[in-house]
Amino acid sequence: MRFMMIVKATADSEAGVMPSQELVEAMQRYNEELVKAGVLLAADGLHASANAIRISYPEPGSKPKITDGPFTEAKEIIAGYTLIEVKSREEAIEWAMRMPDPHGYGQGEIELRQVFDPTDLTQDPETLAKEATLREQLERLKRT
16 A cells, blocks of 8 residues: 655745755654655655746636646645555555654644555556556666
Protein backbone atom coordinates (compact mmCIF):
# COMPACT_ATOMS: atom_id res chain seq x y z
CA MET A 1 0.00 0.00 0.00
CA ARG A 2 1.33 3.39 -0.95
CA PHE A 3 0.58 6.49 1.06
CA MET A 4 1.45 10.12 0.50
CA MET A 5 2.14 12.39 3.44
CA ILE A 6 1.17 15.81 2.12
CA VAL A 7 2.79 18.69 4.00
CA LYS A 8 0.51 21.72 3.98
CA ALA A 9 1.99 25.15 3.37
CA THR A 10 2.09 27.98 5.90
CA ALA A 11 2.34 31.74 5.48
CA ASP A 12 6.11 31.39 6.08
CA SER A 13 6.63 28.64 3.49
CA GLU A 14 4.61 30.66 0.97
CA ALA A 15 6.79 33.70 1.76
CA GLY A 16 9.86 31.62 0.90
CA VAL A 17 11.13 31.32 4.47
CA MET A 18 13.57 28.41 4.48
CA PRO A 19 13.57 25.83 7.29
CA SER A 20 16.16 26.11 10.02
CA GLN A 21 19.28 23.95 9.79
CA GLU A 22 18.00 22.08 12.85
CA LEU A 23 14.75 21.22 11.05
CA VAL A 24 16.60 20.20 7.87
CA GLU A 25 18.74 17.82 9.94
CA ALA A 26 15.68 16.42 11.76
CA MET A 27 13.93 15.75 8.43
CA GLN A 28 17.10 14.15 7.09
CA ARG A 29 17.24 11.80 10.10
CA TYR A 30 13.57 10.95 9.59
CA ASN A 31 14.14 10.22 5.88
CA GLU A 32 17.12 8.03 6.80
CA GLU A 33 14.82 6.00 9.09
CA LEU A 34 12.35 5.58 6.22
CA VAL A 35 15.15 4.43 3.91
CA LYS A 36 16.51 1.95 6.50
CA ALA A 37 13.00 0.53 6.93
CA GLY A 38 12.72 0.16 3.14
CA VAL A 39 9.50 2.17 2.87
CA LEU A 40 10.59 5.49 1.31
CA LEU A 41 9.69 5.98 -2.36
CA ALA A 42 10.13 9.77 -2.66
CA ALA A 43 10.33 12.90 -0.51
CA ASP A 44 10.59 16.50 -1.67
CA GLY A 45 9.79 20.02 -0.64
CA LEU A 46 8.11 22.35 -3.10
CA HIS A 47 8.83 25.97 -3.95
CA ALA A 48 6.26 28.57 -2.88
CA SER A 49 3.22 28.99 -5.11
CA ALA A 50 4.46 32.38 -6.34
CA ASN A 51 6.09 30.55 -9.26
CA ALA A 52 3.40 27.88 -9.60
CA ILE A 53 0.88 27.39 -12.36
CA ARG A 54 -2.62 25.98 -11.95
CA ILE A 55 -4.34 24.31 -14.85
CA SER A 56 -8.10 23.96 -14.49
CA TYR A 57 -10.85 22.57 -16.65
CA PRO A 58 -13.79 24.95 -16.12
CA GLU A 59 -15.95 23.65 -18.99
CA PRO A 60 -16.33 20.02 -20.05
CA GLY A 61 -14.63 19.47 -23.40
CA SER A 62 -13.11 22.96 -23.51
CA LYS A 63 -9.47 24.01 -23.37
CA PRO A 64 -7.82 24.10 -19.96
CA LYS A 65 -7.39 27.43 -18.19
CA ILE A 66 -3.97 28.49 -16.89
CA THR A 67 -3.64 30.58 -13.74
CA ASP A 68 -0.29 31.85 -12.47
CA GLY A 69 0.53 31.87 -8.76
CA PRO A 70 0.81 32.97 -6.07
CA PHE A 71 -2.32 31.41 -4.68
CA THR A 72 -4.16 32.42 -1.54
CA GLU A 73 -5.10 30.19 1.39
CA ALA A 74 -1.75 28.71 2.38
CA LYS A 75 -3.50 25.84 4.20
CA GLU A 76 -4.84 24.65 0.83
CA ILE A 77 -1.38 24.60 -0.78
CA ILE A 78 1.10 21.74 -0.68
CA ALA A 79 4.59 22.61 0.57
CA GLY A 80 6.05 19.11 0.23
CA TYR A 81 5.37 15.42 0.26
CA THR A 82 6.72 12.05 1.31
CA LEU A 83 5.65 8.92 -0.54
CA ILE A 84 5.94 5.62 1.31
CA GLU A 85 5.03 2.01 0.66
CA VAL A 86 3.90 0.10 3.74
CA LYS A 87 1.88 -2.98 4.67
CA SER A 88 -1.08 -1.22 6.30
CA ARG A 89 -2.88 2.02 7.00
CA GLU A 90 -1.81 1.72 10.63
CA GLU A 91 1.87 1.55 9.63
CA ALA A 92 1.42 4.64 7.44
CA ILE A 93 -0.10 6.50 10.39
CA GLU A 94 2.80 5.41 12.61
CA TRP A 95 5.34 6.82 10.11
CA ALA A 96 3.36 10.05 9.68
CA MET A 97 3.24 10.54 13.44
CA ARG A 98 7.03 10.26 13.59
CA MET A 99 7.63 13.05 11.05
CA PRO A 100 9.12 16.16 12.67
CA ASP A 101 6.93 19.28 12.59
CA PRO A 102 7.58 20.11 8.92
CA HIS A 103 7.64 23.87 9.42
CA GLY A 104 8.69 24.10 13.04
CA TYR A 105 7.02 26.56 15.38
CA GLY A 106 4.00 24.27 15.82
CA GLN A 107 2.61 25.26 12.40
CA GLY A 108 3.03 21.95 10.59
CA GLU A 109 0.12 20.00 9.20
CA ILE A 110 0.34 16.68 7.37
CA GLU A 111 -2.45 15.08 5.36
CA LEU A 112 -2.09 11.33 4.89
CA ARG A 113 -3.68 9.90 1.74
CA GLN A 114 -3.61 6.40 0.28
CA VAL A 115 -2.47 6.22 -3.35
CA PHE A 116 -4.66 4.25 -5.74
CA ASP A 117 -3.31 0.93 -6.93
CA PRO A 118 -4.14 0.27 -10.61
CA THR A 119 -6.42 -2.60 -9.53
CA ASP A 120 -8.44 -0.13 -7.45
CA LEU A 121 -9.33 1.71 -10.66
CA THR A 122 -10.02 -1.13 -13.08
CA GLN A 123 -10.14 -4.89 -13.41
CA ASP A 124 -9.69 -4.77 -17.20
CA PRO A 125 -6.75 -7.11 -17.96
CA GLU A 126 -5.61 -5.12 -21.01
CA THR A 127 -5.53 -1.83 -19.11
CA LEU A 128 -3.70 -3.43 -16.19
CA ALA A 129 -1.14 -4.99 -18.56
CA LYS A 130 -0.51 -1.59 -20.19
CA GLU A 131 -0.07 -0.02 -16.76
CA ALA A 132 2.38 -2.75 -15.71
CA THR A 133 4.37 -2.21 -18.92
CA LEU A 134 4.55 1.55 -18.29
CA ARG A 135 5.77 0.99 -14.71
CA GLU A 136 8.42 -1.47 -15.93
CA GLN A 137 9.61 1.08 -18.50
CA LEU A 138 9.82 3.72 -15.81
CA GLU A 139 11.88 1.44 -13.57
CA ARG A 140 14.28 0.69 -16.45
CA LEU A 141 14.68 4.41 -17.15
CA LYS A 142 15.48 5.07 -13.49
CA ARG A 143 18.26 2.48 -13.58
CA THR A 144 19.97 3.99 -16.63
